[in-house]
Amino acid sequence: MxxxxxxxxxxxxxxxxxxxxxxxxxxxxxxxxxxxxxxxxxxxxxxxxxxxxxxxxxxxxxxxxxxxxxxxxxxxxxxxxxxxxxxSLRVGSKLGGHFVTGHVDGIGCLQSSVLMDNSWEMTFTAPPSLERQWRDRIARYIVPKGSIAVNGISLTVADCDDDSNWFTVAVIPHTYAETNLRELQPGSWVNLEGDVLGKYVEKFLHHGKPTPNGRDRQLEAISPEFLSEHGYL
The missing domain is CATH 2.40.30.20 (Elongation Factor Tu (Ef-tu); domain 3)
Structure with a gap:
């Protein structure tokens, strides 16, 4: 972790x-x-x-x-x-970013990097040959203000389209200077890992417990009580 x-x-x-x-x-x-x-x-x-x-x-x-x-x-x-x-994260260490497993979902491609007033706005898309992989493995975990790891860097999604075919992140000067983001050029490949918490939420939403007849049980309503019971505090 x-x-x-x-x-x-x-x-x-x-x-x-x-x-x-x-x-x-x-x-x-x-x-x-x-x-x-x-x-x-x-x-x-x-x-x-x-x-x-x-x-x-x-x-x-x-x-x-x-x-x-x-x-x-x-x-x-x-x-x-x-x-x-x-x-790797040690017991008792500070958790300043988000939980990153190091299990990459797939790769993305830098579309553009624009210097703004106090940050770099970087846009990533699917490499043309890997659009199917992007949709199946990556896009569904990209949400505005959600977390994503780009080349192992914890970043926040600033914006994305409805189908998550592209997303942007705002990179502060410290992160840009201390990582290899500053070396990327349009067309550079990057490793992407979606937020692991989103993956477990997806699991809850799409897979109910099987009933004796082999069909999935209707999922319980998602509520604060349900999330707390299942470990989301």
Whole structure:
């Protein structure tokens, strides 16, 4: 589990034979490296990877075929790519962003990045070849003022169309300066993860408990009492 608050930047130096080699690229990588151990989870551009080897200035993590299919790791950059890094959430740590699992739903594409008075307005859409994936895996979790993880960064959706074919986020100067969002160009791919709480709400709405005849029971009315009973406080 992660928070979507990036702690350091790294470089994806190589990806082969199911392993990704990550090198720290900034001086403040101690937040990641201090307690890092083999078997730990690290979010790499929002992808939860398991550390296999500790290096002097980085680490090696295993990458599954499913991860390559779902994320930007399956679409390598011609040059070493900058990646956002975040260590897993510790018990008692501050939760400043939102719950991010590191299980990427799919990829999006930067449409535009416009400097406003005190933020960057960034618009993301579906890559033309992945519009079906966008609708099936991503679009239904995008709502105005809802949370979304873009390359592992916890952001708030500022606006989206009715079908969520596109969405915009307002990125503050600190986030823009400390993450790889500043390196994106129109057409750049990004990893997207919808809010996990929205996924559980969807589950409640569409899947009632089965009755003896095999049909789904009519779902109870959604009320504050219902949500509290099922863990939404």
């Amino acid at each position: 992660f928070t979507g608050l990036v702690q350091a930047l790294g470089t994806l130096e190589s990806l082969s034979d199911g392993y990704a080699r990550i090198r720290y690229r900034c001086a403040n990588y101690e937040a990641i490296a201090r307690d890092l151990a083999v078997g730990d989870s690290v979010a790499v551009d929002g992808i939860c990877l398991t550390v296999e080897t500790i290096l002097a200035q980085g680490f090696v993590a295993s990458v599954s075929p499913e991860t390559l299919t779902r994320s930007t790791l399956g679409r390598p950059s011609p040059t070493p790519a900058s990646v956002n890094l975040e260590g």
